[in-house]
Structures are given as C-alpha cells and as structure tokens.
Amino acid sequence: MLTGLEAIFFYLFAFLTVAAAFMVVSARNPVHSVLYLIVAFFNSAGLFLLTGAEFLAFIMLVVYVGAVAVLFLFVVMMLDVDFAELKRGALQYAPVGALVGIILAAELVIVLGGYAFAPELAGDIAKPAPPPSVRHNTAALGDILYTDYIHYFQIAGMVLLVAMIGAIVLTLRHKEGVKRQNISVQVARTPETAIEIKKVETGEGI
Amino acid sequence: MELFFATYVLPGLIILLKSVVMIVVLLIFVAYILYADRKIWAAVQLRRGPNVVGPWGLFQAFADLFKFVFKEPVIPSGANKGVFLLAPVVAAVLALAAWAVIPVDEGWAIANVNIGILYVFAIASLEVYGVIMGGWASNSKYPFLGALRSAAQMVSYEVSIGFVIVTVLLTVGSLNLTDIVLAQGDGLGTMLGLPNTFLDWNWLALFPMFIVFFISALAETNRPPFDLVEAESELVAGHMIEYSSTPFLLFFLGEYVAIVLMCALTTILFLGGWLPPFDFAPFTWLPGIVWFVLKVCMVFFMFALVKSFVPRYRYDQLMRLGWKVFLPLSLFMVVATAAFLKFTGMA
Numbered sequence: 038m039l040t041g042l043e044a045i046f047f048y049l050f051a052f053l054t055v056a057a058a059f060m061v062v063s064a065r066n067p068v069h070s071v072l073y074l075i076v077a078f079f080n081s082a083g084l085f086l087l088t089g090a091e092f093l094a095f096i097m098l099v100v101y102v103g104a105v106a107v108l109f110l111f112v113v114m115m116l117d118v119d120f121a122e123l124k125r126g127a128l129q130y131a132p133v134g135a136l137v138g139i140i141l142a143a144e145l146v147i148v149l150g151g152y153a154f155a156p157e158l159a160g161d162i163a164k165p166a167p168p169p170s171v172r173h174n175t176a177a178l179g180d181i182l183y184t185d186y187i188h189y190f191q192i193a194g195m196v197l198l199v200a201m202i203g204a205i206v207l208t209l210r211h212k213e214g215v216k217r218q219n220i221s222v223q224v225a226r227t228p229e230t231a232i233e234i235k236k237v238e239t240g241e242g243i
Numbered sequence: 244m245e246l247f248f249a250t251y252v253l254p255g256l257i258i259l260l261k262s263v264v265m266i267v268v269l270l271i272f273v274a275y276i277l278y279a280d281r282k283i284w285a286a287v288q289l290r291r292g293p294n295v296v297g298p299w300g301l302f303q304a305f306a307d308l309f310k311f312v313f314k315e316p317v318i319p320s321g322a323n324k325g326v327f328l329l330a331p332v333v334a335a336v337l338a339l340a341a342w343a344v345i346p347v348d349e350g351w352a353i354a355n356v357n358i359g360i361l362y363v364f365a366i367a368s369l370e371v372y373g374v375i376m377g378g379w380a381s382n383s384k385y386p387f388l389g390a391l392r393s394a395a396q397m398v399s400y401e402v403s404i405g406f407v408i409v410t411v412l413l414t415v416g417s418l419n420l421t422d423i424v425l426a427q428g429d430g431l432g433t434m435l436g437l438p439n440t441f442l443d444w445n446w447l448a449l450f451p452m453f454i455v456f457f458i459s460a461l462a463e464t465n466r467p468p469f470d471l472v473e474a475e476s477e478l479v480a481g482h483m484i485e486y487s488s489t490p491f492l493l494f495f496l497g498e499y500v501a502i503v504l505m506c507a508l509t510t511i512l513f514l515g516g517w518l519p520p521f522d523f524a525p526f527t528w529l530p531g532i533v534w535f536v537l538k539v540c541m542v543f544f545m546f547a548l549v550k551s552f553v554p555r556y557r558y559d560q561l562m563r564l565g566w567k568v569f570l571p572l573s574l575f576m577v578v579a580t581a582a583f584l585k586f587t588g589m590a
Contacts, residue, residue, distance in 0.1 A: 041251075042251060066323075068323075068326070068379060069326075072326070072376070075372070091356070091357065091358050091361075092358060092361070095358060095361040095362055095364075095365045096361070098365035098366075098368070098369065099361070099364060099365045099368050099405075102365075102368070102369055103365065103368030103369055103371075103398075103401065104368070104398055104401070107371055107372075107375065107394050107397075107398055108394075108398075110375055110379075110394070111375075111391065111394050111395075114375075114379050114387070114390070114391075115391075173357055173358075173418075175357075175358060175361075175418060218559075220563070
C-alpha cells in the first residue's frame, strides 16, 4: 500500500499520465498531440522513479523524449496537415482501431487477472532484484543485459543493423554529375598544386 | 503532527532554501559570464565592449535585464500563443533544473543522486524542446528553419556526448557526480609515482575524449562556430526572431545557463571538479568551491575565445563532424577503454 508523499506523487503522476495520453488522441493539432505525448512520457518517468527504477526513468527521458519525440515533432511539424481530411479518414479506420484497442484491453485484463487470482505465479517469472544497498539497479541491469543475456542483446543489435542498412539502401540514389566535397583532398592541397604563377607582360594580357 | 513536520516540512524547506540560494548565485554568476563574454569578444576585436553602466561597465547585464523586463512583449498574430509563451519558459526552466545535481564542493549539491550524470544528460537532451517549440510556434520562416536545424544538430551531438560520458563512467565506475570527482584524486599521475596533482584528472588519461566533449558541448549549446540555429547572416536570429522582452530574456538566460552548465560538466568530468591542482599547501588552503568556480571560468574563457576566433561551420560540415568524425572516434574510445580496463584488471 502506498502512503504519505509516495501516494500523493503516485496519484499525481498517474493522473497526469492518463490525462496527457487522453489529450494525445483528442488534441486537434498534431503538434499539440506530440507535446502531450512528451508530458505523458515525463510522468511515466516519474512513476518509474517512484518504484526505485531510476535508471529506467532517465533512460526513458533520454531515449523517448530526447530523441524519439524530437524526431516525431520534426516530422509532424514538416507535414502540412489538413484537419478536415484527417477527421474524414478517421471514421474509416475506426473498426480496425477498435479491434486493436479490444485486444490490448483483453491482454491487460489477463495480466492483471493473473495477479489477482494467482499471485504466486508472479514470483515464478520475476527474478528477485538485489537490494539497492548491495547493487545499484544500473549495475544490476548491466549485469543482466550485457553478461547473462549478451547473445540475445547482440542478436537484437544485428536485427537493428540490418533494418538500418535496409532503410539506407532503399533511399540511396546515385545521381550522375554531382560534385562532392572531399575534405582530405582539399586539406592535402599545397601551393604547388593549387597556384600557377604567370609572368604577365605589361599591355599583353594572358 | 510533529512527525509530519520533521519528515516532510522541514526537509522540504531546507531543499527550497538551497534551491533559492543556488538559483540566485547562479543568475548573478551568469550575469557576469555574459559581461565577460562580451568583454573577451570585444578585446579580441580591439573594441572596448560594454563600459558605460557602472565602473568598467560592470552593471551592464543588470541594465539589460531591466530593459528586457520593462519592454512590451509582442506576440505575432499568426503565432500559436500557448506554445509560443511556453517555449522560453521550458528553455529557462530546463537549463536551471539541471543544476540541482551539480556538486560545487564535496557535499555541496542540492541533490546527491546515484545517477546524477544521467539526470544531467537527460535534462540536456531536453533543452532542444525550447528551440523547436519556439521555432514552430512563431509561425514564421526563419524561426522554423532554425528549429529544424537545431533539432538535427542537438540530436547528432548528443550521441557523441553520450559516448564520452560512457568512457568517463567506465574509468570511474559510478554515475554519481561526486564520486566521479573524487575518483579523479588518484589517476595517471599517481600511477607514475607523482604526488596528487592535476595530472591525475581525466583530461590527460582521456585526452581525445576531452577534446570531443569540449567541441560537442559547443555544438550542444549552439555556441559559435556551431550557432547555425541562430546564424545572423543566414537566419537573422533563428528561433528567437519573433520574441521580445521577457520571453526573449528567458531564451537568452536559458542559453547562457546551459553554457555554464556545460562548463561545469567539463570541469566535473575532466578537470577534477573542486580538487586543487596540487594536493599540498598553499593550494589546499583555498576551499574547493573556489577551485570549482575558477575551473568553470577557465573553460568558459575557452568557449569565449572559440566564439571570437573560429568562423562558423557550414551545415553539412557540422553534420560530417558529428557523425563521421566524432561518433566513430568516441565509439572506438569506448571499446578501447573498456578493453584496457578489462585486460589490465582495473575494472
């Protein structure tokens, strides 16, 4: 049970997360949606902090807010969004959206129901974390990710690398006749290769 | 009730008091950093710089403050009003918030958190929002271009800053800023049999990373030569064009507080924080905070000199430097440092 300040902060962060998430889907301006999304990320980072997972909280800020949401904002700002068009198209996708929503809701119910009916199951899945006084959760996470499960980590890295190379190959176009800057050639230039001194006779021109 | 007072109210008040002291001192410091910036810039260009308000122009920053505050804020009619006014507040608040964990002397931090460096990195990565929001909400061409440039620039240089921080963390073995400073008490110099001196600090052991961090810090805070976000000759003033009076002041303040933060971070990560350059008298007579402030001022002096000496980069050169030079170099250094520590058994 949460008590005192912890409870106050939990309900504050939780309420703001849900409210901001609601505003993400209901805001009329897509840029405002992204800004509300950032508020939601912030508050969920606050929730992580409350559970003592400070590393996750700040990585969440660095990765999601500092990088992913910046790119979101970047794209959304560049788009010329027609709100009427957007609203008209929305109803068309409503059944699909509803289906996804129902599946997610069902999964949440199953997970939470499992906790409610068979609390002992959770103990089987969860690996007990060392107490913070013994090992910081940053170091504990590092142990699990880079020592215990290093091969899975490397496979995930390979998958991402393949995806990245794929994206680059798909968008790479070789244009003919483009003059490229070669920094090392420029730096390696000497007066001998770059300057030609000519003796100009008066009244003659070159 | 008494318990409630002792557990919540009293610590809360102490934290509040510490924060207020920190902000007031910081703002006065920033006022003189601003003055120093203009004076150094002027000296390089053989000008006098601000010299009218007060003796040697010492009160110039305060005159500027009153000028900004008492002017009328103009909001363009096409601007997105809420976001337009929120942007400078975000810029200033985030820049100030990062100072909560900066230790200026042993035990002199508002919050001595386990993962202080990660907190500062997270806050620094959020500072781009002030620029993007301001640029978009102004509903004008040049601010928007400035915002797009800054988004790409700050995200690019954060990557190499992140890797530089990782190398420091590998050598230190802690994410706590106080531990990072204390770990620099012994280092390369003592390994060679010398007493504790400035040779122990990380700048020597991790010299390439020190340079990468310094240059990335310039890019991250949009200082010249990487001030493409607000390049006067191309974008007038970038995201700040439509801002006037107090909102402009907040942007300006946020920018300089972020610069001083980067100077402080350089000091903590590479220049031994509050440790004296030689660990014997008379150097140990001065309190740590004096050394800390002196080092911050020295790093800022370098920032100011770079501003006045180095011509502005072209945008593609900026991106090339970030992705093709700094990223591979810092990535290699992370691997090299980790391998060195592993095989020498120091980790």
